[in-house]
Amino acid sequence: MSGSSDESDAPDLPAAEPVPRSRWRMQLVWLVPIVAVxxxxxxxxxAILERGEKISISFKTGEGLEAGKTKLKFKDVDIGVVEAVNLSPDHKNVVAQAEVARDVASLMVENTRFWVVRPRISGGTVSGLGTLLSxxxxxVDVGNATxxxxxxxxxxxxPVFASxxxxREFTLKSTGLGSLDVGTPVYFRRLRVGQISSYQLDPDGRGVTLKVFVNAPYDRFVKTDTRFWHASGVDMAIDTNGVRIETQSIVSIIIxxxxxxxxxxxQEEANAPAGTGFELYATRADAMRKHDRIVDKYVVNFIDSVRGLTVGAPVDFRGVVIGEVTAIYTRFDxxxxxxxxxxxIQIYPERFTSRYQGDRTGGRISDDPRGVANYLIEHGFRFQLRSGNPLTGQLYVALDRFPDAPKATIDxxxxxxELPAIPRTLQSLQDSVTRLLAKLNNIPFEAIGxxxxxxxxSTxxxxxxxxxxxxxxARDTLASAQSTLDSANTALQPDSSLQQSTEEAMHELTRTAATLRTLADYLSRxxxxxVRGKSEDTP
Incomplete structure (x- = not known):
């Protein structure tokens, strides 16, 4: 009974039915990770496709570089960022690892240039002030290499200019840098047309090589015979027109x-190719001076003082500069x-020829230069030191004819x-005075004294x-003479007996003379x- 009751109380459960496994349920479970993958x-x-190119840039110092913050810019557009800043293996430089955008990776070529922009003052210009805040x-300056x-x-x-x-860029050779610097302006007819891009000392240490960049279209005015000169400060000259002052600009005076x-x-019309070398002269006068093709070198041996004569002093022929002094030495004989x-000295023979003389446009006056020189020296031409400026005492070498000059020849x-010289007039006068003093010194003034x-x-x-x-x-003699004169004066008085006797004697002499005249007249008749005597006159 009990068993049946228990069975009757239990709920009726449905029979289990087997259900086939669904494939789609398993795929839905793995859908999320698949999508995530x-x-x-x-x-x-x-990320791989958009990842930029990795580059490295070496600098002297890491000033202004900060990993993850310092940007790379081209034309003020961000093209990359510095990712790391490390020391080089030799610890002498700083290497910045940077990443640039893939679309500008083609700009990273051989002559692309990089520099850190920070506040600078150079060549009279101020740059990078915006970095004080940003x-x-x-x-980046992109090059043109492939x-x-x-x-x-x-x-x-x-860099002074972008690529x-x-x-065009040109090369200048100078003996010194002066006040020039990178960024110093370049002028053409007082217009600023370029700037100095770089400079460096020559390997032999005897000069400086400068690079100047002339902007277009002004670069077409640089010809093969163009002259460059220092335009720093003020050029002042004194000539027959008075005092002349020249300067390019106020900026050139300062920097x-x-x-x-x-x-x-x-007459040159060809433009100078990029990279052409020129000489940088000290002044405009030196640059515009005629450059002679023929140069003859000589030595003039002076025996008088050359104080006031400097290297570069002119050699003058009757007011025409025909050469210049190149060196001054001393010699003991x-x-x-x-x-x-x-x-x-250097002599420029072309300056003796005139373009108005026949068809000559330059060169020598003769095909026998030695013969011409010998002829001039034989006919009294000599070199002499003369004063060019009495205020400063500057001297120059003059060539002129001296008919009384002693005979000389060229060695x-x-x-x-070696060419002969003649002492200057002042030196000749000084020599004469010296000789006179030497003669005066030979006089025995002590013995004469x-x-x-x-x-x-004795006197x-x-x-x-x-x-x-x-x-x-003498006093007694004078007294006697005075007495004699007094006696003579008394005797010569009009009422003196001597005077009366003298008058009577004169009357007698007069009568006697008349008688003698009568006798002479009679005898002449x-x-x-x-012989017979005087005959009596017949009536």
Whole structure:
């Protein structure tokens, strides 16, 4: 009973029916990870596809570089970012690892340049002031090469001009840098047309090489015969027109500058290719001076002082500059036991020829230069030092004719040949005074003084004798003479007896003379009277 009751109380359960396994339920379970994998793969692929190029840039210091913050910019557009800043293996430089966008990776070529933009003052210009607020960044100047590159050496100074700026770069050679610097302006007819891009000391240390960039279209005015000169400060000259002051601009007075121009008589039309070398002259006058093709070197041996003569002083022929002084030395002549001053000069024969003389446009006046030189020296042409400026004492070498100059010849055996000189007028006067003083020194003034003193003593003795002996006698003689004169004066008085006797004697002499005249007249009429005597006159 109990068993049946228990069975009757139990609920009726449905019979289990087998259900087949669903494949779709299992796929839905794995759908999320599959989607996640797909998204991750897509993101990874996108990241790989969009990942930029890795480059490295070496700098001297890490100033202004900060990993993850310092941007790379091209034309003020962000093209990358510095990811890491580390020391180089030799610890001498700083290497910045950067990533640039893939779309600008083609710009990373051989001559692409990088530099850190920070506040700078150079060449009279101020740049990078915006980085005071925004922070420093690496600027990029894309080159024009075709070969790709991923490792670069950054510039410590920003380039003066970008690679895509139209224009041409030229090379200048100078003996010194002066006040020039990177960024110093270049002028053409007082217009700023370029700037100095770089400079460096020559390997031999004797000069400086500068690179100047002239912007287009002004670069077409640089010809093959163009002259460059320092335009720094103020050029002042004094000539027949008065005082002349020239300057390119106020900026050039403060920071200097370089100017260029072709000579006024230039016929050159060809433009100078990029990279052409030019000489950088000190002044415009030096640059515009005629450059002679023929140069003859000589030595002039002076025996007088060359104080005031400097290298570069002109060699003048009657007001025309025909050369210049290149060196000044000293020489001791043991044969004559004296010093002399050899002065090396350069003579430009082309300046003796005139373009108005026949068909000559330059060159020498003769095909026999030695013969011409010998002829000039033989006919009295000599070199002489003359004063060019009495205020400053500057001298120059003059060539002129001196008819009374002693005979001389040119020593062609020496290199360079030696030309004769003549002392200047002041030196000749000084030599004459020196010779006169030498003669005066030879006069025995001491002996003459001794003799003079002896003579003075004798004179004093003589004067004493005159006072004691001669003067009293002379006084007595004068007294006697006075008495005689008084007696004669008394005798010559009109009422004196001597005067009356003299008058009577004169009357008698007059009568006697009349009688003798009568007798002479009679005898001239009757000469026979001397024999017969005087005959009586017949009535």
């Amino acid at each position: 797909l998204i991750g793969g897509w993101l990874a692929t996108k 922070g420093s960044y690496v600027d 070969k790709a590159r991923r490792s670069f050496v950054g510039l410590e100074e920003p 895509d700026v139209p224009g 200097g500058g370089v100017a260029f121009e072709s000579p006024p008589d230039s 043991p044969a004559h036991n004296r010093f002399s001053i050899p002065v090396e 062609w055996s020496k290199t360079p040949p 001794t003799d003079t003193r002896t003579m003075l003593r 004093n003795t003589m004067i004493s004798q005159l006072n004691n002996e001669v003067v009293p006698k 009757h000469p026979e009277a001397l």
